[in-house]
Amino acid sequence: MALNIGARGRGNIGLDVSGRWMKAAQRGAAGPVLARVCRKKPGAAFDKADATALAGVLDRSGFQGRRAVLLAPRGALLSATLELPPRSSGAPIEQLARMEVARTHKCEPDSFELGLWDLPAPGREDGQTHVFAAALPVSQAEEIITAFEGTGLEIIAIDIPACALARGTSGGTAPDAIVDVGWDGAMLVVMHQGVVVYERMIEEGALSRLFEAAQTRTGMTADVVEPVLLRPTVAERADVLGTLLEPLRVVASEYQEGLAEEIGRSLAYVGHRYNAWSLRRLAVCGDGAAMQGLSEKLGTGLNAECVAGAGGDASSAAHLACIGASWFGPGKQMRSAA
Amino acid sequence: MSAAGSMSINLLPAARQKASRTRARARAWIIGGTLYGAALGLASAMVAVRSSGAAEVSAKLADSAARGAELDEQLKAVRGTMATTRREAEAVREIQEHPDWSALVGCLARAAGPTLILDHCSLRPTPAKDGGGKGEKLANVPSGFTLSLTGLAVSNADVAEFTENLERLKLFESVSIVSIRAREGARVPREGESGTLVSFDIVCALSDAGAASADASGGER
Numbered sequence: 049m050a051l052n053i054g055a056r057g058r059g060n061i062g063l064d065v066s067g068r069w070m071k072a073a074q075r076g077a078a079g080p081v082l083a084r085v086c087r088k089k090p091g092a093a094f095d096k097a098d099a100t101a102l103a104g105v106l107d108r109s110g111f112q113g114r115r116a117v118l119l120a121p122r123g124a125l126l127s128a129t130l131e132l133p134p135r136s137s138g139a140p141i142e143q144l145a146r147m148e149v150a151r152t153h154k155c156e157p158d159s160f161e162l163g164l165w166d167l168p169a170p171g172r173e174d175g176q177t178h179v180f181a182a183a184l185p186v187s188q189a190e191e192i193i194t195a196f197e198g199t200g201l202e203i204i205a206i207d208i209p210a211c212a213l214a215r216g217t218s219g220g221t222a223p224d225a226i227v228d229v230g231w232d233g234a235m236l237v238v239m240h241q242g243v244v245v246y247e248r249m250i251e252e253g254a255l256s257r258l259f260e261a262a263q264t265r266t267g268m269t270a271d272v273v274e275p276v277l278l279r280p281t282v283a284e285r286a287d288v289l290g291t292l293l294e295p296l297r298v299v300a301s302e303y304q305e306g307l308a309e310e311i312g313r314s315l316a317y318v319g320h321r322y323n324a325w326s327l328r329r330l331a332v333c334g335d336g337a338a339m340q341g342l343s344e345k346l347g348t349g350l351n352a353e354c355v356a357g358a359g360g361d362a363s364s365a366a367h368l369a370c371i372g373a374s375w376f377g378p379g380k381q382m383r384s385a386a
Numbered sequence: 387m388s389a390a391g392s393m394s395i396n397l398l399p400a401a402r403q404k405a406s407r408t409r410a411r412a413r414a415w416i417i418g419g420t421l422y423g424a425a426l427g428l429a430s431a432m433v434a435v436r437s438s439g440a441a442e443v444s445a446k447l448a449d450s451a452a453r454g455a456e457l458d459e460q461l462k463a464v465r466g467t468m469a470t471t472r473r474e475a476e477a478v479r480e481i482q483e484h485p486d487w488s489a490l491v492g493c494l495a496r497a498a499g500p501t502l503i504l505d506h507c508s509l510r511p512t513p514a515k516d517g518g519g520k521g522e523k524l525a526n527v528p529s530g531f532t533l534s535l536t537g538l539a540v541s542n543a544d545v546a547e548f549t550e551n552l553e554r555l556k557l558f559e560s561v562s563i564v565s566i567r568a569r570e571g572a573r574v575p576r577e578g579e580s581g582t583l584v585s586f587d588i589v590c591a592l593s594d595a596g597a598a599s600a601d602a603s604g605g606e607r
Contacts, residue, residue, distance in 0.1 A: 120397055161399060161400065163395030165393060165395075182397070183397075184397040189398065189399050193398075193399075193402065203398065205394075205396040205398050206397040206398045207395070207396070207397070208395055208397065211393045211394065211395060214393065215393070215394075244393065376394050376396075377394050
């Protein structure tokens, strides 16, 4: 990728290489510049061939500059809500959090990079410090960064997906929760008092499971299911694809009901933890955001307003996390225990 | 942007973050150094341009000073020429206004009488006295004339009589006997008289003031 002097005005490139599709976004004069590349081997580890293919697409798609912010792979990220001694006690909160994460995930304390931020006090006052900790093993980070070496892209930061999603939806009316429907799972992010207070990767919401069910029950491969279910503009235009949608409706409906049920359980937990929180607005994003009937099903099941993308912008809903990552900048209340 | 929107945690490995900061710092130093060098070069170029302008002005000033010195020399030369010319003009005017000196010779002959012989008569301009002022009167311009008379007389009384005759002319401002001395070997040539001739030296000052007094007294001129 050619170095462009004027690229600094465009900002960083947000990259998401998790799942079946690699996505990129960058701020542009007429809205964000977006790109999506299908991986040849979705289940395999991200390698140099993937990085080279992605860099080539970016070069041809109008992206400028070479500084990129990478979203941490969702499967590799270790996150937890921790209760630690009050900060007024002088206890080393960061070190304690690192040791607690290492103990929970049975790994060495210095084998991962850790980020944490304070959470609002829950309904019951216990005097403890509640923090949200997110950790990424160094080995997995190095594996991806090494794959990008020599492609012209410089990874300047690895962002936490939950924070990127919150950043991506911060432009307009902030939702109370965000669900990012991806290949490996649906990530539910709950925000309260402007802070991400909850995150859960719902494996039942993985598109890979939906595609497997569709192939098992209808015999359709992923290449057929994807345009029928996830690209409604194509389905509406083509009668042939429309006829293919009918047998998939049942599978998709079951998937959506299962996802709404899991989301409802998680939100019930959050509502129990934070009495002042309630779901009024849910943002749906990710690769499955454009799935036919998903927003309606979630809105009905959760009894909340459900919008696609940030402020209902469905065109960029799949890239919402990448857009948020491209806005990566120095935080004001974040603590890194690195 | 909400607080959640501003949350940014970098999970890039610490070693890579440090290397990235080092690269960024090196890049900043290189850019800063380049800009500094460029600014320095630009400033040097501006100073050089301005210095060349100063040198040009200095050269012009030096030329002007040399030209001024040359003009001063020419002015001095012109002033010298003017002084010479003025002296010549004064001399010409003196000559043009000079009296008929032949009349003086007649007066001297009449004042001498038969017992006195003039062997030398000279009329020279009297140099003006230097007043030390800035006036344009030149030192060599005569203020009057000095008449020097030398000759032989039979006796000292003849010399004294001759002197009185000269004063009687009212022509001279002063008549002075400079010397009278016997002239060895010079005998009175006339018969019936014996003795040695005396030589004399008389100086008469002739000036416009003396002439004016002579005119006022109606003296012979």
